[in-house]
Amino acid sequence: xxxxxxDQGHPGPMSxxxxxxxxxxxxxxLSKDPAVIPDPAEIDVPEELRREIEEYMARYPxxxxxxxxxxxxxxxxxxxxxxxxxxxxxxxxxxxxxxxSSVATFYDMLRTEPTGRRYVYVCTSVxxxxxxxxxxxxxxxxxxxxxxxxxxxxREFECLGACxxxxxxxxxxxxxxxxxxxxxxxxxxxxxxGRTVLPGRGLEDPDFRLPWQDAEPRRADDGPGAxxxxxxDPDAA
Amino acid sequence: MSETRVLLxxxxxxxxxxxxxxxxxxxxxxxxxxxxxxxxxxxLVAELEASGLRGRGGAGFSMGKKASFIPKGSMDKYLCCNxxxxxxxxxxxxxxxxxxxxxxxxxIITAAxxxxxxxxxxxxxxxxxxxxxVLERAVAQAYERGYLGEDILGSGFxxxxxxxxxxxxxxxxxxxxxxxxxxxxxxxxxxxxPFPANQGLYQGPTLINNVETLSNVPIIIERGADWYRQFGxxxxxxxxxxxxxxxxxxxxxxxxxxxxxxxEIIYGLAGGPPEGRRVKCFFPGGSxxxxxxxxxxxxxxxxxxxxxxxxxxxxxxxxxxxxSQPIVPLxxxxxxxxxxxxxGKCSPCREGTGWTVKLLSRIDSGEATPMDIELLASIQENxxxxxxxxxxxxxxxxxxxxxxxxRHEFEEHxxxxxxxxxxxxxxxxxxxxxxxxxxxxxx
Numbered sequence: 001x002x003x004x005x006x007d008q009g010h011p012g013p014m015s016x017x018x019x020x021x022x023x024x025x026x027x028x029x030l031s032k033d034p035a036v037i038p039d040p041a042e043i044d045v046p047e048e049l050r051r052e053i054e055e056y057m058a059r060y061p062x063x064x065x066x067x068x069x070x071x072x073x074x075x076x077x078x079x080x081x082x083x084x085x086x087x088x089x090x091x092x093x094x095x096x097x098x099x100x101s102s103v104a105t106f107y108d109m110l111r112t113e114p115t116g117r118r119y120v121y122v123c124t125s126v127x128x129x130x131x132x133x134x135x136x137x138x139x140x141x142x143x144x145x146x147x148x149x150x151x152x153x154x155r156e157f158e159c160l161g162a163c164x165x166x167x168x169x170x171x172x173x174x175x176x177x178x179x180x181x182x183x184x185x186x187x188x189x190x191x192x193x194g195r196t197v198l199p200g201r202g203l204e205d206p207d208f209r210l211p212w213q214d215a216e217p218r219r220a221d222d223g224p225g226a227x228x229x230x231x232x233d234p235d236a237a
Numbered sequence: 238m239s240e241t242r243v244l245l246x247x248x249x250x251x252x253x254x255x256x257x258x259x260x261x262x263x264x265x266x267x268x269x270x271x272x273x274x275x276x277x278x279x280x281l282v283a284e285l286e287a288s289g290l291r292g293r294g295g296a297g298f299s300m301g302k303k304a305s306f307i308p309k310g311s312m313d314k315y316l317c318c319n320x321x322x323x324x325x326x327x328x329x330x331x332x333x334x335x336x337x338x339x340x341x342x343x344x345i346i347t348a349a350x351x352x353x354x355x356x357x358x359x360x361x362x363x364x365x366x367x368x369x370x371v372l373e374r375a376v377a378q379a380y381e382r383g384y385l386g387e388d389i390l391g392s393g394f395x396x397x398x399x400x401x402x403x404x405x406x407x408x409x410x411x412x413x414x415x416x417x418x419x420x421x422x423x424x425x426x427x428x429x430x431p432f433p434a435n436q437g438l439y440q441g442p443t444l445i446n447n448v449e450t451l452s453n454v455p456i457i458i459e460r461g462a463d464w465y466r467q468f469g470x471x472x473x474x475x476x477x478x479x480x481x482x483x484x485x486x487x488x489x490x491x492x493x494x495x496x497x498x499x500x501e502i503i504y505g506l507a508g509g510p511p512e513g514r515r516v517k518c519f520f521p522g523g524s525x526x527x528x529x530x531x532x533x534x535x536x537x538x539x540x541x542x543x544x545x546x547x548x549x550x551x552x553x554x555x556x557x558x559x560x561s562q563p564i565v566p567l568x569x570x571x572x573x574x575x576x577x578x579x580x581g582k583c584s585p586c587r588e589g590t591g592w593t594v595k596l597l598s599r600i601d602s603g604e605a606t607p608m609d610i611e612l613l614a615s616i617q618e619n620x621x622x623x624x625x626x627x628x629x630x631x632x633x634x635x636x637x638x639x640x641x642x643x644r645h646e647f648e649e650h651x652x653x654x655x656x657x658x659x660x661x662x663x664x665x666x667x668x669x670x671x672x673x674x675x676x677x678x679x680x
Contacts, residue, residue, distance in 0.1 A: 059399050060399070061356065061439055062420065062421075062439055064421035064422075065401070065419060065420055065421045066421065067421030067422070068402070068403065068404050068418065068421060069401070069402060071404070072363070072402065072404060102422075102423055103421065103422065103423060106423040106424065106580075107363075107403070107404035107405050107406050107424075108404070108405030108406060109363045109364070109404040109405035110404050110405075121364070124570075125325045125524075125570075125574055126325045126326060126483075126520075126524045126556055126567070126570060126571055126574070127325060127326050127482040127483050127488075127556050129567075129570050130483045130556070130558060130562060130567075131483070131484070157364075158323070158325070158407065158574055158577060158578065159323060159324070159325035159326070159327075159407075159524075159574070160364050161322050161323065161327060161328045161330075161331050161362070161364065161365065162331070163325075163326055163327075163328055163480065163482030163483070163488060163554075163556075164328055164480070164482060164488045164489045164490065165488075166482060170364060170366075172366075173364070173366025173367065174366070174367070175367070203335075203367065204335075204367040210487075210488075210489065212488075212489075212508070213487075213489075
C-alpha cells in the first residue's frame with residue numbers, strides 16, 4: 001500500500017472536480033500512527049521563519065490564531081505549503097501537521113501544490129466577467145505559455161474587490177487594470193523578466209486614475225458642493 | 238445628480254493616510270478625547286442608536302442595537318472589524334482602508350470604548366495586500382501617538398489593535414466564519430445562537446462590524462445623531478458608499494444620500510450602460526441580491542424599497558447587466574462562485590450549489606430538457622432557509638430571481654441548443670448514409 005502522509009496536503013476541496021484532485025482515491029495508511037506534534041529537536045526551522053511565526057503567536061490571546069499568518073509566512077519562504085513547510089510551522093506552533101493541513105487546504109491563497117512562487121490572479125467573477133475578463137485570462141495564459149514563463153501561478157480567481165477597474169488582475173498582490181487582451185503579451189514579458197507589471201496602471205501607484213476619471217472628472221459633473229463639502233448640502237437629503 | 242460626501246469628504250486629499258494629515262483635518266485629537274473622556278459608553282451607544290446607523294456589510298442591522306447587546310462585566314470583550322470584503326461587486330471598504338485608514342481606526346477605538354472591548358482585530362482579506370500594508374502602518378502610527386495602547390489620552394481606556402490577514406475565502410466575510418478563521422481554523426460558520434455578542438471570539442462577547450459602519454462612528458459622535466439623520470430617509474438614515482460596476486460607463490465608488498432613485502446612481506453618477514444599450518437587469522446589493530429590472534430603476538435606494546421589490550440593499554454594490562448579456566452564462570458564472578466558496582459544512586449549500594452548477598452547465602451546453610428548469614428552481618427552494626449561514630441563500634435568491642424574470646431565455650436557450658444538436662446529429666447520420674451508399678455503389 002502506498003502511504004499517503006496526512007501532512008502531504010492535497011488541493012483545496014473546493015477547486016475543480018473531485019476526479020482531478022490528486023490523492024483523493026489513495027487510501028490512507030491506517031497501520032501508521034497519526035502524525036503527532038513534531039519534536040522541535042528534530043525539525044530544523046530557518047531562524048527568520050521561526051522568529052516571524054513566534055511574532056505572530058505573540059499577537060493573539062490564543063496562539064492558534066497565528067495559523068493563517070504563519071502558513072502565509074512559510075509559503076513565502078518555501079514557495080508553497082509543502083509537507084516540510086507544514087512540519088516547520090507545526091514544530092514552532094506546537095500543533096499537529098494535520099491541523100495545519102486542514103487549514104491550508106481551505107484557503108485559496110495557500111498553495112498545497114508547487115504551482116509557482118509568484119502569482120497572477122485574474123478576476124473572472126461576475127463584474128469582471130461582464131467586461132470580458134475570460135478573454136483577458138485566456139490571453140494571459142496563452143502569452144505566458146508562448147514565452148515560457150515559469151514559476152508563476154496564473155489562475156482565475158473569484159472577486160478581488162476591484163470591480164471599478166474591471167477586468168483586472170492581482171500580480172503578487174499588486175492590482176492592475178483595467179486590462180484588455182492586448183495587455184497580455186506585456187504582462188507575460190514583464191513576468192518573465194521579473195519587472196513590475198504595467199507600471200502606472202497599478203491601483204497603489206501614486207498617479208493611478210481610471211480612464212473615465214480622466215475623460216470626465218467627477219467634480220465638474222457634480223456641482224460645487226459635492227466634491228469636498230465643508231458642510232454637506234442639506235438639500236441633498 | 239450629485240454625490241453627498243460625508244465618509245469620503247476628504248478622500249481626495251493627498252497623503253490622507255498619514256496621521257499628520259488626518260489630524261490636521263480634525264481627526265483623533267480633541268474629537269477622540271471628547272468621546273473617551275467626556276462621554277460614557279452608554280451615551281455613545283445611545284447616540285449611535287439614535288442615529289439609526291444600519292450595518293453596511295449586508296444585513297443592515299442597527300449598529301447601536303448590536304453594540305447594546307454586548308453584556309456588561311469584567312470579562313474579555315472583543316471588537317472585530319470585518320474587512321473581508323469579498324461580495325462580488327463590492328469595493329467600498331477597499332477605498333476607505335487604502336485612502337483613509339485612520340478614520341476606520343478612530344471608529345474602532347470609539348466603538349470599542351462604547352462596547353467595553355479591550356482587544357480589537359481588523360480581519361482583512363488576504364488579497365488586499367496593499368491595503369493591509371497601509372493599515373498596519375497606520376496602526377503603528379496610532380500606537381506611536383498614544384491613540385492605541387494603554388490609557389488612551391489619559392482616559393483610562395486601553396485598546397490593542399491587530400491587523401489580521403485572511404488567506405482567501407469568501408465565507409470569512411460571514412461573521413462567525415470570520416471568528417473561526419481568526420481563531421486559526423477553517424472558516425466554517427457557526428450555528429447561531431449563541432450570537433457573537435454573547436459568545437464570539439475566544440468564547441467572549443464580540444462586536445463585529447463592517448469597515449464602512451465603523452468609519453461612520455467618529456463622524457456621528459462628533460456631529461450628533463440629528464445631524465446624521467438629515468441624510469437619507471427615516472428608516473434608512475445617512476449616506477452610503479455605493480460601488481457601481483458591470484456594464485456602466487464609469488464604474489466606481491459613489492457616496493450618496495440613501496433614498497435617491499437607483500436611476501440617478503446608475504445613469505447620473507455611473508454614466509449608464511454603454512452607448513445604445515439598455516439596462517437588462519441589475520443586482521442592487523452585490524451578487525447575492527436577487528436581480529431587479531429596468532422597471533425598478535425609479536425606486537428610491539433604501540433598505541426598505543429594495544426589500545419590498547423582492548431584493549435587498551446588501552453591501553450597496555450595484556452590478557449593472559446590459560441587454561447584450563445572455564442570462565444563462567451569467568447565472569452559471571454566479572453559481573460557480575458560490576459552489577467554489579461553499580465551505581461544505583452543511584449539505585443543502587454544499588450539494589445545492591454543486592447541483593445548480595451542474596444543471597446550469599447542462600442548460601448552457603445544450604444537453605438539458607425543459608424539465609431541468611423546474612428541477613433547477615426546486616433546488617433553489619430547497620436551499621433557501623435550510624442552511625447554517627446565508628451563503629446558500631445568497632446563490633439561491635439571485636438564481637431563482639433570474640429564472641423568474643428570464644424564464645423565456647432559459648427555455649429559448651434549451652430549445653436553440655437542442656435544435657443545434659439535432660441538426661448536428663442529422664448531418665452526422667446523413668453523412669453516414671452517404672458513406673454507406675458510396676460504398677454500396679462502388680461495390
